[in-house]
Amino acid sequence: MTPLVQRFVLHCGEMGSRWGFNRTVGQIYALLFVADRPLNAEEIADALGFSRSNVSMGLKELQSWRLVRLQHQPGDRREYFSAPDDVWRIFRTLVEERTRREVDPTLSMLRDALVETPQSDSERHAQGRMREMHDLIDLSTRWMQDVQKLETGTLTQLMSLGTQVAKLLELKDRLRWRPGERAADPADVTPPRSAPRSDDDAPEASRG
Amino acid sequence: MTPLVQRFVLHCGEMGSRWGFNRTVGQIYALLFVADRPLNAEEIADALGFSRSNVSMGLKELQSWRLVRLQHQPGDRREYFSAPDDVWRIFRTLVEERTRREVDPTLSMLRDALVETPQSDSERHAQGRMREMHDLIDLSTRWMQDVQKLETGTLTQLMSLGTQVAKLLELKDRLRWRPGERAADPADVTPPRSAPRSDDDAPEASRG
DNA sequence: AAGATATTTCAGAAATTACTGAAATTACGG
């Protein structure tokens, strides 16, 4: 392993714990990610200095996250592992799995709490707070899942747009392309117009 | 602490570790979040059954995350802590701090790696992979920060829209509202139109 | 400034998590 790859691998090991797995798993994935060919368990153990059994457990963990592909080489019965070529594929899988493992159980707990009858003023307040949290998580998770469904090209295009989407939103409100279909959000209403305008649509980013 | 609040607190304790802090910190924050008034350290220690010193360290951690507000009650020298009223404020702070603590160091490491001269074919390949990862993280983080700058009303409106933003994106391409200002993304171009249409813009969600 | 109360620090204990090597299991080739 060259120093360049080594630094990458070590960093991913540290960061791994932030993403729900341990150092070993982080390092294994970093190695697979930069490798230019599939690797077998022994190669991984040698490169990282972990025991063979530790690598076995790490690979199992990565498989449960659907982050590695398992394949065989002709005339070799060992198992070879690789990370997907498409980084966006990896990103999507990570988001999906984290949602499944962390967000869904939380939403479920909150929903359970919200159907209970509060026994006091303070409990009523607590439940109100839980509802706020539930609504925030629910909305942002749905949105994330929705956005993830877009084609990678569309997604990067959307992201490059940044804050300018807000301008698109205003434009949409002014257009009111399907009158009566969607009630305007009381939080941010602009007076209805009958036709699109083009004189003051410049995004603030290109002004200031 | 009522059973309702207790279950919430315990769950947040478990999940806390996924968000970069430990069980104690998770539980403390859960308690502050649902409390209908600011609490002092002793009240927290009593409610959760932690030692006073453990609570002290937990509160310090939460302060370093800018997640709690410290205030005083008139005629009482103890320190009282509370979570912000606005859940979106909390969410934004969490994202900001996580970006600062996890994403920024990773981007920095990747940038360092990308300026090195590769010493072999495999190293060249590894560097290419790191560039892909860098670009993905860089783009999505910038976008996240951009979106976070929006007013809460605009943000929830945008999120409620879900996949329909893609439709807005197509609309924008057709409008080409500021010709020449931003080159179209080659990944997803639609032929330019001179005027917006309203007959087939219905979102798929309201059809099926 | 002394006394009282509140908060922080920190060394070590307790608990948790990660890792290893040996043994068991599985999969393959003849």
Add this chain to the structure above:
DNA sequence: CCGTAATTTCAGTAATTTCTGAAATATCTT
């Protein structure tokens, strides 16, 4: 079906993280 190679399991150990109580420090009151 036997022998061999690959993989997995798991009990025990190592390492890390969390938590506590005692001591130190800071802050307020009189």
